Amino acid sequence: RARSQIRVNMGHHDANGDLIVGADWGSGSSIILDRCQVTDADVARLTSVLTARAAAASGDGGRGHGPLTLSLEGNALSDNAAADLCAVVKLGGLRELKLGHNKFTEDGIIRIAEVLHECPALETLDLTFNAVRDAGAVALAAALSNGSNLKTLKLYRCHVGDEGVYALAEAVSNAQNTIEDLDLGCNGFGSDAVAALGVAIGSGHLRSLGLRNDDLRPGDVPALCARFGQTGLRALDLRKNKLGDAGVTLLARALTTDESVTSIDLRSNSVTSVGLRELALALGDNGTVVQLDLGMTAEDAPEIGYIEALLSKNLMLERQRLAIERLRAASHRPDATLPTAFAASFAAARRPEHTIETATPADTSAESCTPAWSWGLASGAALAAAVGYIVIKRPGCPAAYA
Numbered sequence: 001r002a003r004s005q006i007r008v009n010m011g012h013h014d015a016n017g018d019l020i021v022g023a024d025w026g027s028g029s030s031i032i033l034d035r036c037q038v039t040d041a042d043v044a045r046l047t048s049v050l051t052a053r054a055a056a057a058s059g060d061g062g063r064g065h066g067p068l069t070l071s072l073e074g075n076a077l078s079d080n081a082a083a084d085l086c087a088v089v090k091l092g093g094l095r096e097l098k099l100g101h102n103k104f105t106e107d108g109i110i111r112i113a114e115v116l117h118e119c120p121a122l123e124t125l126d127l128t129f130n131a132v133r134d135a136g137a138v139a140l141a142a143a144l145s146n147g148s149n150l151k152t153l154k155l156y157r158c159h160v161g162d163e164g165v166y167a168l169a170e171a172v173s174n175a176q177n178t179i180e181d182l183d184l185g186c187n188g189f190g191s192d193a194v195a196a197l198g199v200a201i202g203s204g205h206l207r208s209l210g211l212r213n214d215d216l217r218p219g220d221v222p223a224l225c226a227r228f229g230q231t232g233l234r235a236l237d238l239r240k241n242k243l244g245d246a247g248v249t250l251l252a253r254a255l256t257t258d259e260s261v262t263s264i265d266l267r268s269n270s271v272t273s274v275g276l277r278e279l280a281l282a283l284g285d286n287g288t289v290v291q292l293d294l295g296m297t298a299e300d301a302p303e304i305g306y307i308e309a310l311l312s313k314n315l316m317l318e319r320q321r322l323a324i325e326r327l328r329a330a331s332h333r334p335d336a337t338l339p340t341a342f343a344a345s346f347a348a349a350r351r352p353e354h355t356i357e358t359a360t361p362a363d364t365s366a367e368s369c370t371p372a373w374s375w376g377l378a379s380g381a382a383l384a385a386a387v388g389y390i391v392i393k394r395p396g397c398p399a400a401y402a
Contacts, residue, residue: 066091137164202227
């Protein structure tokens with residue numbers, strides 16, 4: 001309560017069956033009532049209390065004084081609760097709205113989508129396991145293009161078809177889009193919709209895309225990965241599809257030109273040694289993938305050990321890149337104590353068995369040899385002790401600066 005966090009993990013009703021509303025529920029709270037047998041009537045009562053207290057706190061109708069998080073997952077709520085939820089959204093201040101595993105249909109989702117622009121703070125909307133369907137997805141897509149600041153939208157198993165995916169893909173491709181994490185797993189769309197998502201990936205906005213259990217086939221991979229190499233996508237979830245060795249081979253070839261994706265989940269895709277070898281070959285050219293989940297160990301297939309070694313190589317390269325970036329940033333601040341300060345962050349990022357062998361600053365001209373690099377033996381020793389062995393070679397610089 002001191003941190004304005006209210007958690008209820010089991011049914012919390014009075015003798016009459018009504019939801020008991022805590023005295024301190026309101027602005028800045030995280031109200032989590034997952035699987036608590038909350039009814040539509042309970043939501044109405046909760047909304048009434050939150051609205052009244054927000055208005056009393058602000059004196060201007062309650063704007064900006066709603067809860068930070070409202071989670072009502074697994075309560076069998078229906079569209080009758082949508083109007084009350086809209087009122088909570090309009091209070092402003094809400095950052096997360098989680099309504100997964102309820103009984104909302106497209107009618108209720110459309111009502112909620114229409115007010116999303118009135119809560120610019122809202123960043124996460126989870127509608128997992130609701131009947132959003134195409135109409136609801138189209139309404140959400142319109143909200144994304146109408147002032148919504150959503151960053152995470154979860155629509156797993158929401159009966160979204162081609163029309164809904166087309167609309168969402170177009171919205172994500174829009175220059176005003178803010179969505180970074182989109183989950184469309186376990187829905188009923190086809191190959192053309194997958195191709196539309198491939199275009200959306202190329203827009204550079206998406207950081208994570210969930211397509212688990214979407215019946216993807218090898219023929220879907222080229223269109224999905226067509227924009228690899230010009231995207232900001234970091235994580236791709238392809239679990240429980242039907243890619244097989246053919247689909248994984250096509251994905252592997254796309255990875256050879258990609259410098260963005262760091263995590264891929266390929267569990268339950270019927271991949272054999274044939275596909276694993278293609279992945280291993282691709283990872284030899286790819287320097288960014290650091291997490292590849294295949295649901296197998298080296299005991300299941302000998303190729304797994306080689307893949308794990310390549311992933312470790314990429315992880316080392318990533319940490320080395322980050323360390324060098326910090327070192328370059330440090331070079332522009334003539335502060336003799338800076339290397340010692342950076343030593344702790346380097347040590348945290350370093351794998352004990354690896355060292356940074358070479359770090360070359362962006363500016364290698366002799367004129368750039370400024371006192372910023374004259375850190376002294378004590379500072380240099382502290383930095384070297386943190387990261388292992390560093391060699392900085394700058395053409396034209398005195399040996400003392402090397």
